[in-house]
Amino acid sequence: MLPKIIIAVVLVILSIVILRPFDPTGPLGSKNLEQLTNHASERDAVVLTHPIFNPKEIDWVSPLGESNGGYIEVQPLGGMTVNIKKEVAQKGPIEVYAPTDMQLVAYAHTIMESEPEPDWSLYFKINEDVSLILHHIKNVNPKITDVVGNTPKRNDSRTTDIRWPQEIKFKAGEVIGTTTGTSQAKNWNIYFHDKRIKNQFINQKRYEGSGFGKDVGNRLLSASCIFDYYQDEKLKNDFYALLGTTAAGQSTSCGSPSSDKKGTLSGLWHLKKDGIDMGSYDGPFADPFSVYKRSDQSISIYEVNKEAYTISPNNATYKDPAEITSSHCYQLTDNWNPSVYKGYAYFRIDSDTQMSMTYSPSGFCPETFPNRQAKTYYR
Numbered sequence: 001m002l003p004k005i006i007i008a009v010v011l012v013i014l015s016i017v018i019l020r021p022f023d024p025t026g027p028l029g030s031k032n033l034e035q036l037t038n039h040a041s042e043r044d045a046v047v048l049t050h051p052i053f054n055p056k057e058i059d060w061v062s063p064l065g066e067s068n069g070g071y072i073e074v075q076p077l078g079g080m081t082v083n084i085k086k087e088v089a090q091k092g093p094i095e096v097y098a099p100t101d102m103q104l105v106a107y108a109h110t111i112m113e114s115e116p117e118p119d120w121s122l123y124f125k126i127n128e129d130v131s132l133i134l135h136h137i138k139n140v141n142p143k144i145t146d147v148v149g150n151t152p153k154r155n156d157s158r159t160t161d162i163r164w165p166q167e168i169k170f171k172a173g174e175v176i177g178t179t180t181g182t183s184q185a186k187n188w189n190i191y192f193h194d195k196r197i198k199n200q201f202i203n204q205k206r207y208e209g210s211g212f213g214k215d216v217g218n219r220l221l222s223a224s225c226i227f228d229y230y231q232d233e234k235l236k237n238d239f240y241a242l243l244g245t246t247a248a249g250q251s252t253s254c255g256s257p258s259s260d261k262k263g264t265l266s267g268l269w270h271l272k273k274d275g276i277d278m279g280s281y282d283g284p285f286a287d288p289f290s291v292y293k294r295s296d297q298s299i300s301i302y303e304v305n306k307e308a309y310t311i312s313p314n315n316a317t318y319k320d321p322a323e324i325t326s327s328h329c330y331q332l333t334d335n336w337n338p339s340v341y342k343g344y345a346y347f348r349i350d351s352d353t354q355m356s357m358t359y360s361p362s363g364f365c366p367e368t369f370p371n372r373q374a375k376t377y378y379r
Contacts, residue, residue, distance in 0.1 A: 046126060046127065047229065048229045049172050049173075050173040052098075052190065054095070057085060058082055058084060059083045060247050063244075063253060064078065064080060066245055066255060069300060074276070074279070075216050077223075077258075078222075079133075080189065080192075081187050081188075083187040084186045084188075086186060089181065095175050097174065099226070102132065103170070106160060107120060107144070108120070109150075110156060112157070116183055119135070119152075121134065121137070122140070128195075129195040129196050132192055132226070134188070137178070137188065138177070141177055192224050192225065193219060193222040193224060197223075198222075201379070206270070206276065207220055213275050216276050217276050225254035245296035261321075264324055265324040265349060266321035267290065269291075269377035270378050276288065283375070285357065285375045289357075289377060290302050293321060293322065297313050298312050304359050305359065307342075309332050311330050315330070317330045330365075331364060342362075343361040343362045343363060344360055345357065345358070346359075348374070350376075355376075357374065359373075
């Protein structure tokens with residue numbers, strides 16, 4: 001006969017499962033069902049009580065895994081891009097709020113050549129496992145500048161730690177800062193990380209490694225959907241209604257930083273067999289490189305020859321990378337004028353962890369894969 005304490009624990013667990021069933025269509029999806037179940041009680045300990053932004057001021061929010069994806073832009077796969085309504089941004093900056101009590105632990109204040117105004121990147125600790133990072137904040141609460149000053153570095157985005165005895169804490173609902181987003185796109189980024197979550201890639205060891213690129217790997221592994229940490233159902237539904245690649249309502253899922261699908265082209269690829277490059281090129285071939293289908297049904301090829309390409313469903317060579325198990329050639333076109341052809345990218349799946357790619361800046365897809373021009377990529 002089982003001890004009474006074990007029976008009691010089992011009954012408590014059963015009651016939690018019955019009262020709070022897991023939604024497999026939710027933000028972390030089936031890939032993280034096991035991890036979410038294993039850490040349900042721990043995860044529930046982090047509850048966000050205040051909206052990080054006003055949903056009425058936002059046009060749409062990209063799900064995890066749909067922002068960029070290759071070369072120096074691989075890290076944004078682990079974040080969400082918040083697009084401010086143009087008419088709202090024209091009137092002035094929106095406020096960004098602390099979703100819960102948290103502490104600022106690092107920051108970067110940078111003015112880049114591409115931006116007329118400086119940007120703040122803010123790194124917050126919520127607890128030992130959960131953190132929040134904000135990019136493209138234009139102005140910050142005076143409690144930050146009172147400690148770190150207000151002089152940006154030019155073309156230097158390296159972070160600075162805030163060390164004891166300096167301390168900057170925010171209470172839930174407090175204004176962190178304001179932003180109009182980037183000067184052209186009017187968007188900004190949210191990265192929410194939970195170390196207890198392990199997103200799944202085909203070659204998990206690459207992202208769990210301790211070598212060069214480990215920070216990017218750890219962030220992709222722990223990237224989580226901030227919306228899922230709210231318990232207010234109305235607020236959560238308002239956030240979910242914003243999800244999409246180019247418009248709200250294109251997705252009902254918060255996505256995943258990994259679009260890897262075993263035995264197919266879909267996902268993230270690397271020129272090196274180990275580790276994650278921080279962004280390099282071998283001829284026209286970028287490292288890292290990704291190809292995946294987005295929630296607006298378009299295909300992102302990010303990137304080749306210093307360009308990111310979008311394959312729309314109207315493209316004659318359109319095919320979901322998750323359905324490509326042998327070889328396929330995409331005819332590349334100008335993203336703004338699809339009638340302008342810009343060469344091709346031809347792919348061949350060699351194994352679950354290896355593929356070959358050829359690229360030409362001109363011409364049309366050949367009938368057979370051109371082996372002599374191929375570059376090898378690895379999971």
